[in-house]
Amino acid sequence: MASANSYKLRCSIPGHEMDVRGLASAAFPEGAFVSVSRDRTGRVWVPNSSPDKGFTEMHCMSGHSNFVSCVCIIAPSETYPRGLIATGGNDNNICVFTMDQPQPLFTLKGHKNTVCTLSSGKFGTLLSGSWDTTAKVWLNEKCMMTLEGHTAAVWAVVILPEQGLMLSGSADKTIRLWKAGRCEKTFTGHEDCVRGLAVISNAEFFSCSNDASIRRWLVDTGECAQVYYSHTNYIYSMAVFPNTSICFPAVIWRTGEDRSLRIWRQGDCTQTIRLPAQSVWCCCILPNGDIAVGASDGIIRVFTEAEDRMASVEDLQAFEDELSKATIDPKLGDLGDIKMEDLPGREHLDEPGNRDGQTRLIKDGQKVEAYQWSVSDGRWMKIGDVVGGSNQQSSKSVMYEGKEYDYVFTIDVNEGGPSMKLPYNVSEDPWLTAHNFLQKNDLSPMFLDQVANFIIENTKGHVVGPAQPIFFTHLIFLHTGSGRYIPGSGPNPSGPVGVADPFTGGGAYSSAALRQTATNIYFPKTDGVTFEQANGTQIIAKLKELNGGAPQEHKLSEDNLESLEMLLVAACEPVSSKPPPTLQQINLLWKAAHWPEDIVFPVLDIMRLAVRHPLVNESLCGEAEGVQLCNHLLSLMRPEGRPANQMLALRTLCNCFSGRHGRALLMAQRETVLSRAADLATVCNKNIHIALATLVLNYAGCLHSQPDLEAKAQCLSVASRALETVQDKEAVFRLLVSLGTTVASDQTARDLARSLGVNSQISKYSSVSDPSKVAECCQDPMNNLLFG
Numbered sequence: 001m002a003s004a005n006s007y008k009l010r011c012s013i014p015g016h017e018m019d020v021r022g023l024a025s026a027a028f029p030e031g032a033f034v035s036v037s038r039d040r041t042g043r044v045w046v047p048n049s050s051p052d053k054g055f056t057e058m059h060c061m062s063g064h065s066n067f068v069s070c071v072c073i074i075a076p077s078e079t080y081p082r083g084l085i086a087t088g089g090n091d092n093n094i095c096v097f098t099m100d101q102p103q104p105l106f107t108l109k110g111h112k113n114t115v116c117t118l119s120s121g122k123f124g125t126l127l128s129g130s131w132d133t134t135a136k137v138w139l140n141e142k143c144m145m146t147l148e149g150h151t152a153a154v155w156a157v158v159i160l161p162e163q164g165l166m167l168s169g170s171a172d173k174t175i176r177l178w179k180a181g182r183c184e185k186t187f188t189g190h191e192d193c194v195r196g197l198a199v200i201s202n203a204e205f206f207s208c209s210n211d212a213s214i215r216r217w218l219v220d221t222g223e224c225a226q227v228y229y230s231h232t233n234y235i236y237s238m239a240v241f242p243n244t245s246i247c248f249p250a251v252i253w254r255t256g257e258d259r260s261l262r263i264w265r266q267g268d269c270t271q272t273i274r275l276p277a278q279s280v281w282c283c284c285i286l287p288n289g290d291i292a293v294g295a296s297d298g299i300i301r302v303f304t305e306a307e308d309r310m311a312s313v314e315d316l317q318a319f320e321d322e323l324s325k326a327t328i329d330p331k332l333g334d335l336g337d338i339k340m341e342d343l344p345g346r347e348h349l350d351e352p353g354n355r356d357g358q359t360r361l362i363k364d365g366q367k368v369e370a371y372q373w374s375v376s377d378g379r380w381m382k383i384g385d386v387v388g389g390s391n392q393q394s395s396k397s398v399m400y401e402g403k404e405y406d407y408v409f410t411i412d413v414n415e416g417g418p419s420m421k422l423p424y425n426v427s428e429d430p431w432l433t434a435h436n437f438l439q440k441n442d443l444s445p446m447f448l449d450q451v452a453n454f455i456i457e458n459t460k461g462h463v464v465g466p467a468q469p470i471f472f473t474h475l476i477f478l479h480t481g482s483g484r485y486i487p488g489s490g491p492n493p494s495g496p497v498g499v500a501d502p503f504t505g506g507g508a509y510s511s512a513a514l515r516q517t518a519t520n521i522y523f524p525k526t527d528g529v530t531f532e533q534a535n536g537t538q539i540i541a542k543l544k545e546l547n548g549g550a551p552q553e554h555k556l557s558e559d560n561l562e563s564l565e566m567l568l569v570a571a572c573e574p575v576s577s578k579p580p581p582t583l584q585q586i587n588l589l590w591k592a593a594h595w596p597e598d599i600v601f602p603v604l605d606i607m608r609l610a611v612r613h614p615l616v617n618e619s620l621c622g623e624a625e626g627v628q629l630c631n632h633l634l635s636l637m638r639p640e641g642r643p644a645n646q647m648l649a650l651r652t653l654c655n656c657f658s659g660r661h662g663r664a665l666l667m668a669q670r671e672t673v674l675s676r677a678a679d680l681a682t683v684c685n686k687n688i689h690i691a692l693a694t695l696v697l698n699y700a701g702c703l704h705s706q707p708d709l710e711a712k713a714q715c716l717s718v719a720s721r722a723l724e725t726v727q728d729k730e731a732v733f734r735l736l737v738s739l740g741t742t743v744a745s746d747q748t749a750r751d752l753a754r755s756l757g758v759n760s761q762i763s764k765y766s767s768v769s770d771p772s773k774v775a776e777c778c779q780d781p782m783n784n785l786l787f788g
Contacts, residue, residue, distance in 0.1 A: 020294025617659030
């Protein structure tokens with residue numbers, strides 16, 4: 001067991017590009033551990049030789065097609081004397097690796113949704129838990145049994161060391177004890193999702209929950225022996241120091257919402273370690289008693305109580321300085337509402353604290369600073385500046401060119417070249433700021449998404465003020481000359497066709513336009529949303545321009561070009577006013593859709609408009625041809641594909657919902673279509689995100705009155721995953737409407753949404769002021785659906 005010494009930083013380990021979501025101590029090499037991340041990789045870290053106190057990456061593992069969310073070590077065996085690494089991901093799969101190979105030894109498939117927890121037992125047994133509400137037992141690359149009974153996502157699993165018993169904790173607030181695939185006992189008491197389990201012995205275990213409590217349970221009786229409170233928000237996981245014989249072993253558990261790691265000994269919280277990251281996701285105990293912690297900033301930090309392994313004085317001070325520069329939103333922690341006039345000044349820090357981890361706020365001029373009492377150091381340590389309180393505004397403290405800004409970023413565009421300064425205030429639109437920065441420094445607009453997302457990522461926690469939507473569609477197509485063609489743009493008053501996009505164009509849905517017969521104005525939304533905005537003249541002009549340079553085998557004759565133009569007009573004008581599309585025109589469109597990917601986009605633009613016509617919808621989406629259409633569009637939506645084609649393929653799929661045959665096709669192909677579409681959430685392009693959100697919304701509308709829980713689970717999963725990365729407010733709004741539509745009038749789907757953590761995502765957007773519809777969508781109607 002750990003001694004009574006305090007833990008201090010040993011080292012910080014950068015390497016992952018996104019959140020570190022899982023950690024596990026490895027069996028080999030000595031002192032090594034494994035991390036997994038939302039960047040889709042796992043990494044093995046080995047300790048450096050003395051006197052270096054850090055770790056070096058042994059190798060990087062890949063194999064998942066989406067976020068990696070959990071990891072565990074399978075104990076050494078005769079076949080694999082170094083043990084194995086198992087990782088679970090948002091692609092519904094489990095990848096199993098050897099300790100020295102970057103590619104999976106094998107992949108376990110069977111779960112129907114994200115694999116979010118893993119535990120290993122004797123003889124190579126592996127237990128997995130998933131958002132699909134089940135746990136599965138695996139042995140020798142096969143699923144031996146499925147544990148069914150939970151009514152919501154299974155967030156935590158663990159195998160007891162003896163007796164062949166297994167535990168599973170769920171978002172349905174219960175813990176189940178399993179033996180031979182049968183539920184022997186159900187433990188109740190938590191008031192919210194059970195997120196973590198840790199075994200003390202065969203007779204006892206701990207659990208932690210979103211209800212901010214930790215409970216100690218007796219296995220035999222099912223009794224809750226003790227409840228611990230210290231955290232102020234969600235507690236996601238825990239770890240127990242091994243080889244302890246006392247009844248209250250030393251335990252660590254952590255929460256992402258108050259950015260802390262807390263260490264308990266014999267029932268008391270003896271140390272609180274704050275971290276300079278938005279969320280603290282995971283922790284594990286290394287064989288020497290050190291603690292590794294993973295966070296949302298992609299950095300792993302290792303803490304130790306051994307003086308000879310502690311970081312240098314300079315590194316410890318740098319860590320403390322980094323922590324002091326953090327910004328804290330009081331609504332997300334234990335600080336409560338802040339009234340500037342009631343706060344004491346800096347002299348309040350002369351008084352010692354009452355306990356380790358105690359938080360104290362002081363007023364320093366127009367700023368509010370948060371300090372934490374450290375028992376081991378006997379002093380108050382600054383843990384950040386408080387922003388967002390009812391009477392507290394963020395302080396503008398950075399001067400640049402004679403003006404005050406919340407941030408002044410340094411941007412390095414070319415390695416070795418001069419750095420550029422990017423000033424930013426949190427009340428500004430990051431996209432407009434990025435646009436102005438690029439123009440001022442004569443940089444390519446191709447950098448727009450990269451710069452804007454850099455601003456968004458590095459100002460998390462601040463509420464961005466009013467921002468009008470700005471469409472930088474020239475990022476998708478960079479053409480010279482007048483009359484530049486932008487797919488999906490318009491309408492041009494002089495053009496022959498053009499109808500406004502119902503969500504973003506002149507006919508945008510207002511609150512009244514979205515009003516349904518239900519009890520709220522936004523959902524359920526059961527009629528399909530299509531992309532109708534167009535400029536036919538420019539589409540045809542671009543088609544002819546590219547046709548001139550097309551490979552000979554793809555070049556269209558003048559007659560064929562005229563036929564496609566007639567098809568475009570017939571598809572976009574009222575059905576009664578023009579001759580209907582002919583089969584010859586439709587076949588020609590299908591043939592042209594197979595142009596090379598670098599020139600096919602105007603053909604796709606014609607297709608996404610034409611497929612709304614009943615005759616085209618029936619012809620392209622019918623039983624025989626529909627699967628070919630779907631497969632072709634999905635091939636254009638590859639994550640490594642061209643953004644223009646990805647966007648137009650998504651829009652075409654959305655428009656297919658306008659006809660009976662298209663709806664039937666997409667419902668039959670739902671699993672494949674949504675899986676491929678979900679991969680595009682990580683592409684930094686707002687137009688793609690809006691199209692993705694619209695596709696999810698159309699599926700939600702079709703599923704609203706159906707009892708297909710599996711289909712709704714996928715819809716909820718895609719929407720929830722997209723909300724983690726999508727920034728554009730219109731896309732966010734459509735995703736929120738899709739969530740509300742999916743769960744409306746369906747209690748089971750509602751429970752599933754809660755189990756996926758959708759409620760916290762909704763809370764995140766409940767205070768967005770512009771556009772107001774985002775916050776309105778998150779308020780009472782949505783809250784009643786997901787919390788009621």
